Amino acid sequence: MDDDLYRAIADPTRRAILDELVDRDGQSLFELCSRLIMKHGISSSRQAISQHLEVLEAAGLVVARREGRYKFHWFNGEPLKAITTRWPANAKKR
């Protein structure tokens, strides 16, 4: 799970996806792709973005949920706690 997390946030496109979900949670694949191209100049194919989302889902950072006929993507920051648990942000300097 740890490796999944670090691999997931190591990629700039995946970090941009998380940025956009934090801006507005619960987006369709279409909205995410539109935001990536218009706001970040990331013109990857929908298929490529889908694959990035799968990596983020495997790391628990994104949850995809169906709502009726639509599928929306939600941000989940919970797994990020593992980082500051492991390396506390307020750790004392020796």
Add this chain to the structure above:
Amino acid sequence: MRINLSSVPVDDQEKAYQFYTRTLGFQKKHDIPMGKHRWITVVSPEDPNGTELVLEPDEHPAVPPFKSALVEDGIPFTAFAVEDVAAEHKRLEALGVKFTQPPTEMGSMVTAVFDDTCGNLIMITQGGME
């Protein structure tokens, strides 16, 4: 050559007619019985001699799965231009229209995406490419 027609595949022509006229505000141009279906086209009151939108039955077996796949990913079937996306969003939501994307700035455009109740998502746009 010019583009005089565009079409949306609808699961029910009468429901579509009601939605595209009463809710969206387009007006009837043609409504001609064609066997078990109708040839229905609507136009924008802002451009009554402009491109007609055909409300076409989605009868071919390939069409419903195609439409569902687009809807699942939030992909609009087509797009209409409006003066003010935020105002349209407010007006249509008050009429019970479901949006999959609220008004969002996309570069020089503002866009939003709603469900036409007939199996399609439709984008409205303001600015940008006009």
